[in-house]
Amino acid sequence: MSKRPVTMPDEQSDSLIDQKQNCIWLHAANREMLGATTHLAQQILQKHQNVTVLLTYTWDNKHQLTLHPRLSSQMVTNDSGSTARSLVQRFNPKSLIWLGGDVMPKIISDLHKEGCKMTLVADAAEALKTRRFTLFTPAIAKAVRLFSTYYALDAKAATLLARLGVVASKIKINGPLQQGYVLAETHEEGPPIVKALVSGRPAWLAVNVMDRELKAVLQAQRVVMRQAHRMLLLIALHPSDEADQILALAQGFDLNAALWQTGLEVGQNLDVIMIPAQIDPTSCFRLAPLCFLGQSLFETGQGQSPYQAAALGAAIIVGPFVGAHMADYDRLDEAGGLRRVNDPNELATAVLQ
Numbered sequence: 001m002s003k004r005p006v007t008m009p010d011e012q013s014d015s016l017i018d019q020k021q022n023c024i025w026l027h028a029a030n031r032e033m034l035g036a037t038t039h040l041a042q043q044i045l046q047k048h049q050n051v052t053v054l055l056t057y058t059w060d061n062k063h064q065l066t067l068h069p070r071l072s073s074q075m076v077t078n079d080s081g082s083t084a085r086s087l088v089q090r091f092n093p094k095s096l097i098w099l100g101g102d103v104m105p106k107i108i109s110d111l112h113k114e115g116c117k118m119t120l121v122a123d124a125a126e127a128l129k130t131r132r133f134t135l136f137t138p139a140i141a142k143a144v145r146l147f148s149t150y151y152a153l154d155a156k157a158a159t160l161l162a163r164l165g166v167v168a169s170k171i172k173i174n175g176p177l178q179q180g181y182v183l184a185e186t187h188e189e190g191p192p193i194v195k196a197l198v199s200g201r202p203a204w205l206a207v208n209v210m211d212r213e214l215k216a217v218l219q220a221q222r223v224v225m226r227q228a229h230r231m232l233l234l235i236a237l238h239p240s241d242e243a244d245q246i247l248a249l250a251q252g253f254d255l256n257a258a259l260w261q262t263g264l265e266v267g268q269n270l271d272v273i274m275i276p277a278q279i280d281p282t283s284c285f286r287l288a289p290l291c292f293l294g295q296s297l298f299e300t301g302q303g304q305s306p307y308q309a310a311a312l313g314a315a316i317i318v319g320p321f322v323g324a325h326m327a328d329y330d331r332l333d334e335a336g337g338l339r340r341v342n343d344p345n346e347l348a349t350a351v352l353q
Helices: 031-047 081-091 105-113 131-134 136-146 155-163 192-198 211-227 243-252 307-311 323-332 344-352
Strands: 005-007 022-028 051-057 064-066 071-075 093-097 118-121 150-151 171-173 203-207 232-236 258-260 270-275 290-295 315-318 336-341
Touching: 022 031, 022 081, 031 051, 031 307, 031 323, 051 081, 081 105, 081 270, 093 105, 105 118, 105 136, 118 155, 136 155, 150 155, 155 171, 211 232, 211 243, 211 344, 232 243, 243 258, 243 270, 270 290, 290 344, 315 344
Parallel strands: 022 051, 022 093, 051 071, 093 118, 118 150, 150 171, 203 232, 203 290, 232 270, 258 270, 290 315, 315 336
Antiparallel strands: 005 064
């Protein structure tokens, strides 16, 4: 199914929410958290077919996101009981995930009275110290204690939560690389490719690579192998990719490539493995500690969210063109979980380091 980007409106039709389904309310309290919030919304909708999502934010927003028939969005600027009651009446949310520190105490209080299960994902301490935190600390502290689950994105945020009266044992520290995947499921058993490759040769992964980027990735692999001859390149294919064409292109770079299939022997003479599109993307990020996220080396690229790869432990390499995801990548860069590159040589250097 094709996805078409739309401008997130201040309010979408009530028809997008089925009152018979469970609704999860996600709130992005600041602009920096919007990327993680929209990514989380998409993951929830993908994993849970009987769930709808209400996504709210506090500023006039022109952010692009993928339209989904079970997603509704609205700008919320008025912290009042009437605002909370209006949204509860319209959407009947069963749970709330509040991402960021700018808590609205009146809305939180009313949701608590309605029996809504609430989770607070506390941003870094600097972002927590917003106007509401500095001027209305008693009210904020009371509201914060009404949440049932707490995630802190760093130790400073956890400390501030504790100062606001949250019992320390209730606070879970999820680093910046894990935001946007608070609800991610963990699968202990992976497909055969995971067992075959994870414990084998060292490898790096290229995901969502454009045709134009493919040559750059293969060129980088050629450079990498001059210094690390056992390093394996894994390329996650799109459904539309032609494996034979990629095999021929790899041969042009004097690289031995093969399409993954159960029973494939990963010998020392194999340089590139193409991963079929039907393999779960989540499994791909478990195959290698380094991941190049495509759609980013050239201006025609649209970029992609980094949170799925980061949440599953991959060190990310990315080009300069990431589209609407720039704030997300800047955040990861500050956390030390990102390497930016501009060409095949820089990509090879990033892999080797």
